[in-house]
Amino acid sequence: MTTELRVLRPSEWNEWFGSLELAFGGLAESPEERELWDALTEHERSIGIWDGSDVVGTAGAFSFRLAVPGGALVPAAGVTMVSVAATHRRRGLLTSMMRRQLDDVRALGEPLAVLTASEPAIYGRFGYGAATKQMSLEIDTDRVRLTVPDGTDGIRLRYAKPDEALTTIEGVYEQLVAGRPGAPAHGPGWERKAVLDPESARRGASPLQCVLAERDGGVVGYATFRNKPEWDAAGPKGRIVADDVSALDPAAYAALWRFLFEIDLTSTVEARNRPVDDALLHLVSDVRRCNITVRDSLYVRLVELGAALEARAYRAPVDVVFEVTDAFCPWNEGRWRLTADAKGGASCKRTDDPADLALSVRELGAAYLGGTSVDSLARAGRVRELRAGAVDEASLAFSSAVEPWLPRGF
Template identity: 45%
Template sequence: MTEAELPIEPATADDWDGVSALLAGLFHHTVESDVHESERLVFEPDRSLVVHDDGRTVAHAAAFTRDLTVPGAVVPAAHVTMVGVAPTHRRRRLLTRLMQRQLREAGDAGREPVAVLWASEGRIYPRFGYGLASQRLVLDVATREVGLPEAAGGRLRTGPPATFQAELAGLYDQLRPDRPGWSSRPGRWWEHLLGEFPSHRDSATERRAVLYEGAGGVEGYAMWRTRSEWIPGGPTGEVRVEEVVAATPDSYRELWRFLLSIDLTRKVTYPFASLDEPLQHLVAEPRHLVPRVADALWVRLLDVAAALAARRYRTPVDVVIEVTDPLLPENTGRWRLTGDRYAASCVRTGDPADLICDVRDLGAVYLGGPELTALADAGRVREMVPGTVARTAAAFGWDRAPASLEVF
């Protein structure tokens, strides 16, 4: 059967069952009715592409309509998700065709200058122009070894997260514009994210929330689960932290004091710590945080000029960048980027290039994460005018390392 016999089609709401079954098989989990219905809440048929074969869904790619915080700004971003091809239909260019069509349609719509995703495998998406834009620390904390942060005062309240949804959402939205890598949670996203499903617990308890209240009201929250474990010498339970959001140093410190001192536990895990996570500077023995670096967000510039003009720059920048983009050739060419912390512009130019790079390299530095100097040292960015890499790298940095609190 040729690929021409398997057209790519826009999805409808009726495709959700087939899409869900395809993804369950690809990611090795069972379709459960409660999870299935929760995921339906955020499924956007008009942003999904499907391939059918004899009535069965055999390939799919989708995007969520959400905003993304970038250095100094918030931009609309296609949150690419649910990408996969049935094992019976590999090697037919279905994935390539899906990704190319998705990029083209998002770019033609002009509504989003960037796309962002989490990659199941890091070697898949660079060939579609995505660059690794942020990393995270996975913490595996021995709580008796690290030492607790100093007490900060304030008041803590605990309970089921759903009972605090308005307060959680309010604080998250208050802080999000200053946190590169955070995504908006519009519509029914909070309902979806706070859904409680036994299959997601992995032998742990239901999700719990703790709020920190200071002089300004709710200034921080955390969500976690616990898993009970005992050995002959006593309890060795685990705290699985899912999200920590803090507006002040006191709230951050007191939330972590709480999480690191829950009775009958000896271990805390946290998979979404940022590379500049303050906890590393609060505990007495940071080695026992046992941090491990993992990849996080991958970014693809759909419109180079609009994307580079949308964000802000830590130091003044005036540079001509020659970009290659085989999949979206309208991005190919020379672009003059000028900007600072307050404004930016990016326009096509005939001036000689100061730097030459591929579009994926711009995606990699877009959130202020990897240094442009590292990409140059790896041979991925060419410096045509001496000193340009260092100056431009300083401009693309930002006050906080990019981070993301959820896999979408």
């Protein structure tokens, strides 16, 4: 087989994207989605594999900054649109694209690459570790009540057209990004994705709706959602599907959820992507009737290990030497000494000192945002303690007061 791996040309985008659609089942994206992805695609960061005139592999990356513990926004490659044609599996095409892509990310000076995986088993061999989780809820609002904080009744709610509220929504989101490890800060154009509303996304529900929360004339939160009317012989049993609920303070947050819980003719509120430490869990009267499920979300790959570990803050002072294996990016292999003080400054440099912990770059990626403890990885046998106490020291230092979360996909 003779194939060619190269950068995507703008004129080839439709064919390239069509190959991606075919690999993911053959259902075409809506015209609105295609138009948006075409506009957002960074052609110079998108690669493909051609077998003759046929596209048989695709991979791309978006340039953005990722919030990390401590509030820094770190340059990251958002790996996306990865596929291999079913006719060309098990021929090393994915490995060749991952090799080319990580080399390019390194050349651009980005210390991190991140992705969401269609299947969890795919990307571990390339050094990606599962770093965040997302929680889904299906809440019986006939039986679950909310206890709201003082000030909730002082919040004014009003409907707004999602596309007209776009700038306002983004203003709230931008104020929240740095406080949530795992949240992406995107460039121009990405704000349109927050209100993208193709028919295929509705699943029988209404077009996207938006409510703004206001205090003293200023917007302090928003909710975007869909209403799915349903009826049976006993009457209405509609469903609210919450797309995004965000607020700058507890009262506004509670007011938005109370609004969603109390919409007429509905008895269920569904939310598909919430942080596992969502404050909503402390507002509900019966968490068991929230039907909670949790799954993996964002995967993190340290491309430049030293720069990545220096970019985040640590919750406690730490002085640990890692013995790191990284067969796919061998420039990361070897011993690294991580030191950080209580003021947040960190240093991660190569060293010949004896190792305290032995692990692969995959484990460092999993622990990087503070959502996976070094201790749990050690108990699974994926981190070896070579100095007594080193696991506890690293676990505390890497932990985050706020659970990492990917609020918006890419």
